[in-house]
Amino acid sequence: MNGQYGDSTRSVKAAASQHVPGQPVASPPVPVSAYHLSADESQPMDTYGRSSNPTWRQLESALAELEGATSALSFGSGMAAITSVLRVIVKPGMTLVVPADGYYQVRLYATEYLAPLGVTVREVSAADMCAAAESADVVVAETPVNPTLDVVDLHALGIICRSRGATLVVDNTAPTPLGQQPLSLGADLVVASATKALSGHSDLLAGYVASCHAEVMAAVERERLLAGAILGPFEAWLALRSLGSAGLRFERQCHNALAMALMLRDHPAVRAVRYPGLPEDPAHAVACAQMRRFGGLVSFELADAAAVHRLVERSALVVSATSFGGLHTSVDRRARWGDPVADGFVRMSLGIEDTDDLIADITAALA
Structure with a gap:
């Protein structure tokens, strides 16, 4: 990605199809549940609609490019994205910090589903996030927080998390990757609801995870496969089409x-x-x-x-x-x-x- 490009150029470039003569300028959606299989069973291929889809891949490539990540994974909603990440990286006995002044359903998920498994859940305001990170294993930060719009110092928070070996997850829904790039500021993973400004037409639900940590992303992809929290191919196509604008x-x-x-x-x-x-x-x-x-x-x-x-x-x-x-x-x-x-x-x-x-x-x- 050329850092000299403006936001509209970045958006159009990320969402564009490959320049192949004779092929459509705008990629069509690929609604598919099953693929033709090869007799060579060692051959990497698409096999089933819950595990892979060409439209997903194009959308995920675009999201990774915009976030400055090496890879991205799409989900059926922003909550599907963040809960999948939490199920992968948060284990019993760990301390998890979540925003007390951010999106309320993240707090509900942490207290209703993770705390009973033996996870210590701490609800912390944006102003106290850095202090709380000093004793946390996983930190979920949302900035600006929804709905109060306070801001977390991601650079300072990232330094603290790295010094302790804690994992920093940043919800980038409100600013979008066009307004803020948490991975460049020290985040390990970015989660977001693409339902909001990236799709921008109030007509679809979508979420994503982006990161440069291959092992964690492979585990999140496995979680998506087994839990089935996938994005429909038509919704993926709508999100991809929306990214251009x-x-x-x-x-x-x-x-x-x-x-x-x-x-x-x-x-x-x-x-x-x-x-x-x-x-x-x-x-x-x-x-x-x-x-x-x-x-x-x-x-x-x-x-x-x-x-x-x-x-x-x-x-x-x-x-x-x-x-x-x-x-x-x-x-x-x-x-x-x-x-x-x-x-x-x-x-x-x-x-x-x-x-x-x-x-x-x-x-x-x-x-």
Whole structure:
């Protein structure tokens, strides 16, 4: 990968099919459950749809290139990706650190399924992640954390984990590999939900794992084969097709997010705006050191739940939805899902609408 390429060029190049005369420019999906077998049983080949698929391979090659990894594996969802990794690398007797302020289902999986097996699970905020790593065997860091958008210092965390022989797993869903590359900052594995900004159309579920550790990736691939947490070939094709425009979409989403954060911080109805791209944000200095773009999410607080609902009702452009990273700007009141935030806490995912239209619409809806 040429480091001089811009994000859109990287995205198009990663998703492109091989330049073979007479072959399609856009690779078609390969929906298949069974393959013709060779009489030579020692010959490496595709045999069954749960173990391999040509569309997977092209998508995984693209994801590995974008993440700066030697390999990547696709999964049926982001949770399928991270739970597969945890089943492989976390053993009874180990101490596992998970984000206390990050995606809540990772905490639930750790406490409901790993703790009963003899794993010590510690839930730690982004601010305390480095200190907690001093006594951990496996650290799962999410940065920026969803939904509070605090930032973990990955370089410092990576140094601590390497010095102790601990494994560092980083959830790169929110910034995407176009905004942040955790492997270059010391992570051993990257996990992410490709459902969000990379696919970006709110029409598929997908996840992936990327790494430069061949042995760990082989074990994760074996786990995927046996557990069956695979990505369907059509979904893989949709994700691959979406990757080509990811750079263009993510650039607009980040631009809209900064513009929205700047407007919201000065609005009298809004409290406690968080966006790593704001110069006054507590995480801005760390974010500048490790992020190329600050992402398409903005969090802020309104007076109460009713104020959040009024915002959605009065807006002509915003939709209410719990996922993020899509074409449409969306709002999610996170307290409804049990996140430890105020009733009026909002996670806004900025879409690709024209910036001036979005700012005018939200300003009017808040009035």
